[in-house]
Amino acid sequence: MTDAILTVNNLTKNYGDNHILKGICMTVGKGEVISVIGASGSGKSTMLRCLNLLEKPTGGEILYHGNNIQDKKFDVHRYRAEVGMVFQNFNLFDNMTALQNCCVGQIKVLKRNKHQAREVAMKYLDKVGMTQYINARPSQLSGGQKQRVAIARALCMNPEVILFDEPTSALDPEMVGEVLAVMTDLARSGLTMIVVTHEMAFARDVSTRVVFMDNGVIAEEGSPDVIFTNPSEQRTRQFLARVL
């Protein structure tokens, strides 16, 4: 694929003798919505965190539009602004209101002025249905509301791709729906997304490709139809049988 946004070649990650990733190869094309599924401890989140260098890869390479992101001359900060991330625990800045959370990156990293930043922030906060709460601090919001603000914060940077690291896992069940609704909306608008998730319905109905990880490797990948109805690997079948 020549217009790949991200190309991952033989990515490995060790913590001492503990091998978490054992050679991941993957490409991410424009407009793809990739769901990464697999059992806990299979390396899904570590892989995702390696993609924007929150974890330092032990080996292999990650290319962003053909440029190695671990190159010494590569501008990591610029890259991270273009590859957004939404965390399981939201990671909203506790000292700022919802609006400030969405503005600070635009002002500091993208060098937008306050007026522009606010305008963009209001647009995306509206998109996630949080306009009313722009003056609330994270401690005053519910989990679902926080995650919607976190998604707006990522969108404000106008990223080329957003990484979602189990965005609904820390939520109470009744709040999962509102966050998934926002994500579905984004997927349909054509945003490139990589979503580590345990929400099988989302993986099946919304994503364009499903990646099944097991024990530090990609065991199988394919369209949701193939993975969910006719997986070729025994361990994929076993995993799906457990979670569905």
Next chain:
Amino acid sequence: MKRVLLLIAVAVIALSATGMFSTGNTAFALSSEDDFQTVTDRGVLRVGMEAGYAPYNYRQTTDTNGAVAISNQNGEFANGYDVKVAKYIAEQMGVTLEVYALEWDSLINALNAGTIDSIIAGMSPTEERKKSIDFSDKYYESNLVIVVRKDGKYKDATQLDDFQGANIVAQRGTFHVDALSQIRTVTDAEQYDTFALMITALKSNVIDGYVAEEPGAIADCAANSELTYIQLKNNENGFTASEGDTQLAVGLRKNSSLTSRINAILATLDEDARAVMMQEAIDQQPVESVELGFFGNVAYIIGKYWTKILEGVGTTVLVSIIGTLAGMVIGLLVGFVRTLPEARTKAGKIWQKIYNFLLSAYVEIFRGTPMMVQAMVIYWGYALVNNGVTMNTFVAGLLIVSINTGAYIAEIVRGGINSLDKGQFEGAFAIGMTHRQTMSCVILPQTIRNILPAVSNEFVINIKDTSVLSVLAGFIDLFAVGNIIILGTYRTFEAYLIISVVYFILTFSITRLLRLLERKLNGKANYSLYNSDIVSETPATAKGGIIND
């Protein structure tokens, strides 16, 4: 064999030389042979004394009776026999006199560091002191006596033997202690730091009496009507004392060229002239025989010293506030540097190791040594390096409190940063913020809010702990004001009680103020819903709105 002996001899000489240097006995960089030249060139003779050892040297609040302003303590004047002799010497030399009030124990240090040119402080030329400094010929000779209560058991004593079994004490660091050991075992408990304390102890029946030199005893009894003293003739019916002990002489640097000049001048001051000076000094001592009962004394002290107390409060609060703020800046900087991400390059890594080591050393050293000791090391170290020029004590105090507080707050900041969720860093990094942006926008604001209670605590501690800086002569904080009041009134208990009440009012009100600030920093408890034309739904339907697109 000879060679071995020679080696040992060299080693011994080398060792003793370094030993002497470390105790400040040898001549320092500045040459004492030029002392006279320096003094005449400068046109000023700097004399150090306690200004708290009546009638030799005492302080007053005006320049009456020819008192001399104390150069390192604004608004204080020194007078007494020492001051009169010092004035005489300066006059004969044709220079002006400057008086420096210093703690008894720092006088020799100050002389050797070059802060003062001479010590005229009722100091006796003992053998021990002669190892560190030179002395002029005597300018006074006195008897050792014992001060007792007029209504006490020992009021009728006539000779030293009458004091067997009595609880007599003496001033620490003086030959009085050696003299006292002729009648009793003297441990630390029998040594007091100031005469004011011994007077207070005697008046409150803690002790039976104390050793003093006759002029001092006369002055103490004049100021405290319930006291009297037992005249004892040295080496006859009293203590066995050497001439080196009962004489007073001017302390000078080793081999100072001032010594011979001062000896020549002292030779022109005969016995009669000295007696006249001493009588004047005793007569002129500002006697504050305050006998007004407890509340009367308190009212008297407040009435007379309230401006001084306010000054002390000002110094204490100012040094604590600025010191705490500066310490917070230092602490935040150290915290910032210590959490920097690992450097990418090899040189960067080595550099990072070096400054991390230096910062740890700073924190450990300043947390691991008492502030009073740091104050002494920095203040006198500075004077030694700069040929006797001392730091302004206020600046020195500020510096020491800031550096000390910085070391503590650096640790508080480290804890504050560690206690934040790691996700706060990751959230910032994930939108492309640099470490500096992450720290200044996200981490430090939260850290500051979190550490505020601990910093308030440091502030309150600083208010109290700046009192140890009174070891820097001329650092007049609230505690030092307490000491000044005692030197002037002999009311130890009342003075410290007033000072402690003022301290409490300070810390209590400041704690309340900081609590208010904390509450403010926590932000509003409520937020208002933002109303706009775009959204008029409740959050519950907002969710529905997105799902049903």
